[in-house]
Amino acid sequence: MSEEKEPECVKCKSRTSAIWTKTESGEVCNECVVAENVKEKEPPPPPPKPPIPQENNNGPKLATRKSTRTTRNYKTRLNPYALPKPPKGKGRRIIFKKSSTKAPTAVVTTVTSDYVFYKGSYIQVGDIVSMRDVDGDIYYAQIRGLLQDQYCEKSAVVTWLLPTRTSPRPEKGFDPSTYILGPEEDIPRKLDCMDFIMHAPSDYFKAKNSPYPTLSSREDGYFIWTGLPSYERNGGDR
Known part of the structure; x- marks a missing residue:
């Protein structure tokens, strides 16, 4: 009666495992299979940040990054080509205020x-x-x-x-x-x-x-x- 050969993991060369998985390259132990699945679920590491250039007092100043946030640019004396400022609406308190009337001009009789x-x-x-x-x-x-x-x-x-x-x-x-x-x-x-x-x-x-x-x-x-x-x-x- 021929003896059965003990399986050997093609990755870690281990011969003891509760569960063996057959692949094209050979049998793989359960520990290697679990480690491979966990590795696939992890997100890829972020790319490394570029180094921040240090300001050189003697040389020219580096251009700062321009913000992409949209801001309201109203027309002013220093910026006459901007958009005109929208009219301000009336609040709810206007209903409680009485309209003031000017006194008539006094006429001598x-x-x-x-x-x-x-x-x-x-x-x-x-x-x-x-x-x-x-x-x-x-x-x-x-x-x-x-x-x-x-x-x-x-x-x-x-x-x-x-x-x-x-x-x-x-x-x-x-x-x-x-x-x-x-x-x-x-x-x-x-x-x-x-x-x-x-x-x-x-x-x-x-x-x-x-x-x-x-x-x-x-x-x-x-x-x-x-x-x-x-x-x-x-x-x-x-």
Whole structure:
């Protein structure tokens, strides 16, 4: 009876194994088969990294790697050829905000009146006032109309009174019987530049012999002239 030859692994030359596998080159032990299967399942090792070049201070600087990440490049003063910046949308908080409205432009409205209360006394239409120019000369006028705006600024439209030969000098006083009606002004003047002289009827100087005739003419001989003393006009006491 012939003896059977013990198998021998063609790879590791081992003769002891629980399981033998037959291949074209011969029999292979179980340990070599398991090792070969594990080796096939392992991923291949990564390729070696290239060495990082060291920066040379004396030589030219090496070009850095450009990033491939896409970034938003908006149009600025230094880069006018970039894409324009998209418009910013409104957030959800806009529904809780109230739209602001601009205040309207203030318009001065004036109101005409026959009398106004100014500096503790009533100024009426027809009163005689005096005004002084930049040279110090005094001129007399009669109030033709009174105006007051919404800011309580009071002004008056006057008719100038012209003196005659019998009129005293303006510095000495005012005599209404010696003055005649003069030109009328259309631009109002503030009451701050006027000094009250006396009360008078509004049509007293509208006589027929006036060099500046007006529409109506009526003489009133029953009017009592009233005026403030000089110390009251100056605001002092004797």
